[in-house]
Amino acid sequence: MSRERMDYDVVIVGAGPAGLSTAIRLKQLCAEKGRELSVCVLEKGSEVGAHILSGAVLEPRSLDELIPDWKEKGAPLTVAAKEDRFLFLTRKRAFRLPTPPQMNNHGNFIVSLGNVCRWLGQQAEALGVEIFPGFAAAEVLYDDAGRVSGVATGDMGIGKDGNPTANHQPGVELHGRFTVFAEGVRGSLTKTLFERFKLRDGIGPQTFGIGIKELWEVDPARHEQGTIIHTIGWPVDWETYGGSFLYHLDANQVAVGYVVGLDYKNPFLSPFEEFQRFKTHPAIRPIFEGGRRIAYGARAINEGGFQAIPRLVFPGGAIVGCSGGFVNVPKIKGTHTAMKTGMLCAEAAFEALATDGPVGGLDRYPAALERSWVWEELRRVRNIRPAFQKGLYAGLAYAAIDTYVFGGKAPWTLKHHADNESLRPIAASEPIEYPKPDGKVSFDRLSSVFLSSTNHEENQPAHLRLKDASVPVAHNLALYDAPEQRYCPAGVYEIVRDESGANPRLQINAQNCVHCKTCDIKDPTQNIVWTVPEGGGGPNYPNM
Numbered sequence: 157m158s159r160e161r162m163d164y165d166v167v168i169v170g171a172g173p174a175g176l177s178t179a180i181r182l183k184q185l186c187a188e189k190g191r192e193l194s195v196c197v198l199e200k201g202s203e204v205g206a207h208i209l210s211g212a213v214l215e216p217r218s219l220d221e222l223i224p225d226w227k228e229k230g231a232p233l234t235v236a237a238k239e240d241r242f243l244f245l246t247r248k249r250a251f252r253l254p255t256p257p258q259m260n261n262h263g264n265f266i267v268s269l270g271n272v273c274r275w276l277g278q279q280a281e282a283l284g285v286e287i288f289p290g291f292a293a294a295e296v297l298y299d300d301a302g303r304v305s306g307v308a309t310g311d312m313g314i315g316k317d318g319n320p321t322a323n324h325q326p327g328v329e330l331h332g333r334f335t336v337f338a339e340g341v342r343g344s345l346t347k348t349l350f351e352r353f354k355l356r357d358g359i360g361p362q363t364f365g366i367g368i369k370e371l372w373e374v375d376p377a378r379h380e381q382g383t384i385i386h387t388i389g390w391p392v393d394w395e396t397y398g399g400s401f402l403y404h405l406d407a408n409q410v411a412v413g414y415v416v417g418l419d420y421k422n423p424f425l426s427p428f429e430e431f432q433r434f435k436t437h438p439a440i441r442p443i444f445e446g447g448r449r450i451a452y453g454a455r456a457i458n459e460g461g462f463q464a465i466p467r468l469v470f471p472g473g474a475i476v477g478c479s480g481g482f483v484n485v486p487k488i489k490g491t492h493t494a495m496k497t498g499m500l501c502a503e504a505a506f507e508a509l510a511t512d513g514p515v516g517g518l519d520r521y522p523a524a525l526e527r528s529w530v531w532e533e534l535r536r537v538r539n540i541r542p543a544f545q546k547g548l549y550a551g552l553a554y555a556a557i558d559t560y561v562f563g564g565k566a567p568w569t570l571k572h573h574a575d576n577e578s579l580r581p582i583a584a585s586e587p588i589e590y591p592k593p594d595g596k597v598s599f600d601r602l603s604s605v606f607l608s609s610t611n612h613e614e615n616q617p618a619h620l621r622l623k624d625a626s627v628p629v630a631h632n633l634a635l636y637d638a639p640e641q642r643y644c645p646a647g648v649y650e651i652v653r654d655e656s657g658a659n660p661r662l663q664i665n666a667q668n669c670v671h672c673k674t675c676d677i678k679d680p681t682q683n684i685v686w687t688v689p690e691g692g693g694g695p696n697y698p699n700m
């Protein structure tokens with residue numbers, strides 16, 4: 157069966173803040189300049205927002221630029237940031253530290269980024285953008301000259317054995333004069349573009365954290381709408397980069413999460429368990445006691461910053477948002493920057509498509525980016541995250557000097573190391589004893605995954621692929637006691653053995669995956685490749 161073909165001026169992959177801002181800006185320019193361009197957005201989640209997981213405190217700078225009357229248009233930015241608290245935790249105590257200037261949230265809003273994306277999706281559709289939720293872009297299409305000409309969605313109805321089932325439907329080809337990749341952190345197609353067009357050659361490695369988040373409805377007596385709390389210190393040790401966020405939304409809801417830098421060294425560390433025991437701290441537990449956990453999920457976050465930004469354009473398209481990086485790590489914010497990259501890319505694409513003749517490239521986009529506030533904002537904080545490679549105390553000391561003495565203008569740039577190369581062998585590592593979950597404020601993985609409402613068609617080839625099936629046992633188990641059992645926040649990877657305890661093998665429970673991409677990042681030999689499952693599969697986050 158051949159694939160259906162659809163043609164657009166611009167095809168956008170991913171309906172996150174970056175992709176939707178690209179689409180909206182393109183259509184705004186069309187309206188302003190009296191020109192018609194066809195624009196579509198593909199989204200692998202069952203609906204816009206279903207796969208969005210963020211903190212989130214939103215800095216509205218880009219939204220102000222994109223849709224200045226967002227308030228009148230009903231944008232879900234209703235909880236203004238009121239008070240920032242920055243705490244250093246020891247096992248038993250919490251010490252309040254001065255809030256670093258980057259963490260001052262005056263003028264920002266506590267939001268559900270999923271709901272913001274749902275609203276942006278409506279704005280885009282009202283301008284004439286076609287959005288296709290449930291469509292996962294599985295393959296990049298190239299023309300005869302090697303230029304990207306669009307993407308294709310995967311076939312539906314391919315069985316576990318790789319053969320078509322009775323429900324087989326071939327994928328769809330979406331061709332665009334430009335294709336914009338807005339897949340968010342560790343985009344699976346973007347990764348292939350990095351290789352094909354050598355977009356990362358000569359650029360430092362992108363680094364990441366894993367963010368695990370829960371949404372709670374808490375006792376009204378414990379709720380302080382607009383309060384923003386960040387913690388560092390316990391439960392992770394001094395050499396591990398990690399910290400929590402606690403954002404008091406409205407309706408007695410609190411978003412709580414924990415981020416662990418994926419350059420952690422101890423293979424026994426479990427980001428999930430660190431998060432669970434964080435909530436048992438005497439200063440934190442009372443917030444959640446008597447409350448109800450509503451949702452759970454996880455997502456990687458870029459931490460490479462300025463020095464990890466790849467080349468963003470290639471023949472036929474460009475990369476925007478977190479697929480390219482752009483998180484301001486000391487601020488823990490990447491939404492405003494992701495949106496701005498999308499807007500600048502849209503402006504470049506609009507200009508390039510201004511005539512009906514053959515289109516050139518999108519070089520105007522990186523040029524405009526380098527002149528924009530995004531560039532300056534990220535350049536100023538570029539040394540803060542890499543300074544934490546020397547541990548928490550050295551990192552804090554360096555961050556203070558970089559901020560207060562150099563004002564972000566130190567005449568050097570610190571380097572990053574690739575996250576997959578950081579693990580120490582078990583022989584050189586201390587095992588970590590995690591407490592059993594109490595079922596009140598701390599929980600196990602499976603009951604947590606249940607709250608992500610993740611769902612995948614069972615009869616399909618696993619979307620988590622191993623380049624070499626022998627590596628999990630021969631290398632990962634032998635050297636690191638199979639760290640994928642611990643870093644996966646959804647219990648996807650399990651070492652199973654015969655009844656006698658012999659014959660260990662890796663079992664992949666792919667249906668549990670919440671699409672955080674951590675395995676694709678942290679696997680020591682990069683043997684695990686995350687690919688898109690059938691469209692619509694994955695978490696169904698209500699308002700994360």
Ligand SMILES: Cc1cc2nc3c(=O)[nH]c(=O)nc-3n(C[C@H](O)[C@H](O)[C@H](O)COP(=O)(O)OP(=O)(O)OC[C@H]3O[C@@H](n4cnc5c(N)ncnc54)[C@H](O)[C@@H]3O)c2cc1C
Pocket residue numbers: 169170171172173174175198199200201205207208209210211212213214215269291292293294338339340341343344345366367368369413415455456457476477478479483488489490491492494688
């Ligand atoms: C735990 C955590 C806390 C954070 N807190 C904050 C915060 O408080 N403030 C802030 O500003 N930022 C925060 N961030 C960062 C922020 O969420 C990101 O910078 C932002 O979401 C990036 O937007 P994006 O559009 O580039 O990517 P995303 O938001 O990741 O959106 C990408 C979209 O593309 C879709 N997609 C991916 N691949 C495909 C494909 N092949 N086919 C079809 N669809 C695809 C995805 O399903 C998703 O919907 C946080 C991130 C995390 C993980």
Ligand code: SF4
Pocket residue numbers: 620643644645646647648668669670671672673674675676686
């Ligand atoms: S399998 Fe990989 S992408 Fe899926 S939840 Fe686990 S670590 Fe995340």
